[in-house]
Amino acid sequence: MSRISRYYDVRRDEDDHRYLEVNVTGFSLLHIPLLNKSTGFSPEERKLLGLQGLVPPHQSSLEEQKERTYRRYLMQSSNLDKHVYLRSLQDRNEVLFYAILEDHLEEMLPILYTPTVGEAVQAFSDLYRYPRGLVVSTADIETLDQSLENLPLDDVRMIVATDSSAILGLGDQGFGGMAISIGKLSLYTAAGGVGPDKTLPVELDVGTNRQDLLDDPLYLGKHHRRLTGAEYDEFLDRFVEGVQARYPKAIIQWEDFAKGAAFRVLDRYRRVVPSFNDDIQGTGAMALAGLISASRLKGETLTEQIFVVVGAGAGGIGVASAIRQGLIRAGLSQQDAAARVYVVDRQGLLVQGQPELEEHQLSFARHPEDLKRWSFEGAAPTLLETVRNAHATALLGLSGVSGLFSQAVVEAMAQNSERPIIFPLSNPTSNVEALPEEIVRWAGPGTIMASGSPFADVPHRTSEGVDALVPVGQGNNVFIFPGLGFGAIISRAREITDNMVMEAAQTLADHTDISSGRVYPSIQELREVSIQIAVRVARQAITEGVASERRVRVMNDQELMAFVRRRYWVPKYLPYRRAKQVEAS
Numbered sequence: 001m002s003r004i005s006r007y008y009d010v011r012r013d014e015d016d017h018r019y020l021e022v023n024v025t026g027f028s029l030l031h032i033p034l035l036n037k038s039t040g041f042s043p044e045e046r047k048l049l050g051l052q053g054l055v056p057p058h059q060s061s062l063e064e065q066k067e068r069t070y071r072r073y074l075m076q077s078s079n080l081d082k083h084v085y086l087r088s089l090q091d092r093n094e095v096l097f098y099a100i101l102e103d104h105l106e107e108m109l110p111i112l113y114t115p116t117v118g119e120a121v122q123a124f125s126d127l128y129r130y131p132r133g134l135v136v137s138t139a140d141i142e143t144l145d146q147s148l149e150n151l152p153l154d155d156v157r158m159i160v161a162t163d164s165s166a167i168l169g170l171g172d173q174g175f176g177g178m179a180i181s182i183g184k185l186s187l188y189t190a191a192g193g194v195g196p197d198k199t200l201p202v203e204l205d206v207g208t209n210r211q212d213l214l215d216d217p218l219y220l221g222k223h224h225r226r227l228t229g230a231e232y233d234e235f236l237d238r239f240v241e242g243v244q245a246r247y248p249k250a251i252i253q254w255e256d257f258a259k260g261a262a263f264r265v266l267d268r269y270r271r272v273v274p275s276f277n278d279d280i281q282g283t284g285a286m287a288l289a290g291l292i293s294a295s296r297l298k299g300e301t302l303t304e305q306i307f308v309v310v311g312a313g314a315g316g317i318g319v320a321s322a323i324r325q326g327l328i329r330a331g332l333s334q335q336d337a338a339a340r341v342y343v344v345d346r347q348g349l350l351v352q353g354q355p356e357l358e359e360h361q362l363s364f365a366r367h368p369e370d371l372k373r374w375s376f377e378g379a380a381p382t383l384l385e386t387v388r389n390a391h392a393t394a395l396l397g398l399s400g401v402s403g404l405f406s407q408a409v410v411e412a413m414a415q416n417s418e419r420p421i422i423f424p425l426s427n428p429t430s431n432v433e434a435l436p437e438e439i440v441r442w443a444g445p446g447t448i449m450a451s452g453s454p455f456a457d458v459p460h461r462t463s464e465g466v467d468a469l470v471p472v473g474q475g476n477n478v479f480i481f482p483g484l485g486f487g488a489i490i491s492r493a494r495e496i497t498d499n500m501v502m503e504a505a506q507t508l509a510d511h512t513d514i515s516s517g518r519v520y521p522s523i524q525e526l527r528e529v530s531i532q533i534a535v536r537v538a539r540q541a542i543t544e545g546v547a548s549e550r551r552v553r554v555m556n557d558q559e560l561m562a563f564v565r566r567r568y569w570v571p572k573y574l575p576y577r578r579a580k581q582v583e584a585s
């Protein structure tokens with residue numbers, strides 16, 4: 001068994017009950033968030049660990065602590081204040097933090113994660129309090145091995161790393177992107193069952209091109225422009241090598257890289273270190289699952305839809321690729337699948353020969369022949385012209401541009417289909433392509449909707465009053481990445497294959513109850529969905545021969561499910577014992 005941390009290890013007693021063996025005591029112990037039970041230490045532990053006089057006399061149960069903390073939480077006046085409150089709880093007492101999150105996941109997800117995390121990213125330097133995770137910057141890339149040694153965790157399995165070049169739809173956020181890595185990993189624990197001591201948020205501070213940040217003396221990142229080209233690649237090579245040496249079992253989730261870097265980094269490392277890009281693959285799988293469910297809701301299949309994807313960055317190309325793969329899995333030829341997917345970016349529809357096309361966009365560019373019967377005015381069809389000419393039945397927004405789905409575009413969708421599928425997926429809320437209430441007003445109550453950030457269901461109003469409540473599914477990759485990562489960890493996948501990602505999408509669709517008209521599960525179901533995804537991802541890894549965990553390779557489905565449930569971390573205080581060498585000193 002590997003050591004977990006320099007401060008403690010998990011052991012089993014004579015009766016096979018787990019306990020923590022700690023080798024730090026007293027005041028220091030109370031300042032390690034993974035160990036601090038604050039008012040929860042028993043009288044015996046207080047004596048044994050040198051805590052007498054340092055904590056209040058009354059021993060609180062976890063229930064009492066939750067109640068006290070949740071009350072204070074409710075008193076915070078803004079969403080950002082609530083975010084800060086929860087984050088400082090996380091930096092004080094992680095078990096309590098996750099215990100509260102477990103009870104109030106649906107309420108707290110938008111606070112800890114999208115959309116409020118977007119505000120936290122932007123205010124990161126102002127809000128900075130405690131160290132969490134690993135900062136890799138040009139200041140210490142040469143001594144990265146030392147930085148990695150300085151981390152107190154010894155068995156990290158899941159890393160989220162961002163270079164902050166495209167945080168949500170908010171663009172370059174410099175050092176502030178660390179808040180995204182932290183937020184995503186808290187969901188790996190709260191929804192994906194990965195122990196908090198197995199996770200490591202990483203900020204790859206390669207600089208920022210934002211002049212306002214560079215000019216701000218209080219900005220906490222390195223004050224230089226972003227590394228590019230060979231310098232950037234070397235920086236990332238060093239990071240990957242360092243991680244592999246210190247944490248050979250770790251999986252990396254690449255997060256919020258601008259499109260050029262997103263594809264390059266994924267291609268360069270996905271076979272070197274088990275890794276995936278959340279915005280390309282996680283978003284792709286999430287969107288595909290929602291489209292499968294939306295097609296079912298219409299009484300049709302995926303292969304009957306015609307898709308327009310808006311935005312050709314990491315998310316847009318990821319979604320377009322996932323749809324194409326999904327169509328092929330559903331039986332279409334490569335050519336027929338490609339024919340049903342249109343991608344629109346700033347220049348309009350992607351068409352072969354356009355000078356601005358980038359490598360990963362090329363296979364989505366239409367042949368000019370395809371457009372012979374189309375009517376359009378400029379050099380390339382606009383979004384509206386594409387929706388009309390292609391007779392699109394599904395429209396997906398990954399543009400980061402608010403208001404892009406205009407009334408004319410949405411009305412055109414409604415003309416193509418009685419039940420148009422319209423997913424404005426850009427995050428956070430400020431970047432959404434159209435508000436759900438606008439979509440319902442323009443396209444009617446039959447519209448099947450999902451958004452990346454959470455929205456309330458939309459009342460449909462007629463002159464007689466409200467005649468329908470139109471559901472808005474939350475189409476966020478949080479329904480994919482925790483389960484995908486957990487499945488890869490469980491099977492110790494050497495690589496995260498496209499089929500593993502597709503399995504995650506199919507599992508999400510299989511576990512969506514469409515009877516409510518919603519094409520994604522509720523957040524209350526997130527944990528169970530993640531478990532189901534983890535099992536099927538692990539199974540796929542075994543089938544493809546990339547699972548290096550021997551124990552798992554011989555398991556049948558039932559055993560695999562039991563194994564995943566057993567490994568699922570839950571927030572509970574374990575009893576503490578003092579390590580021998582501390583006793584002696």
Ligand SMILES: O=C([O-])CC(=O)C(=O)O
Binds near residue numbers: 167452
């Ligand atoms: O963080 C989220 O809510 C989803 C995501 O990856 C993004 O929008 O970049």
Ligand SMILES: [Mg+2]
Binds near residue numbers: 168256279
């Ligand atoms: Mg992202």
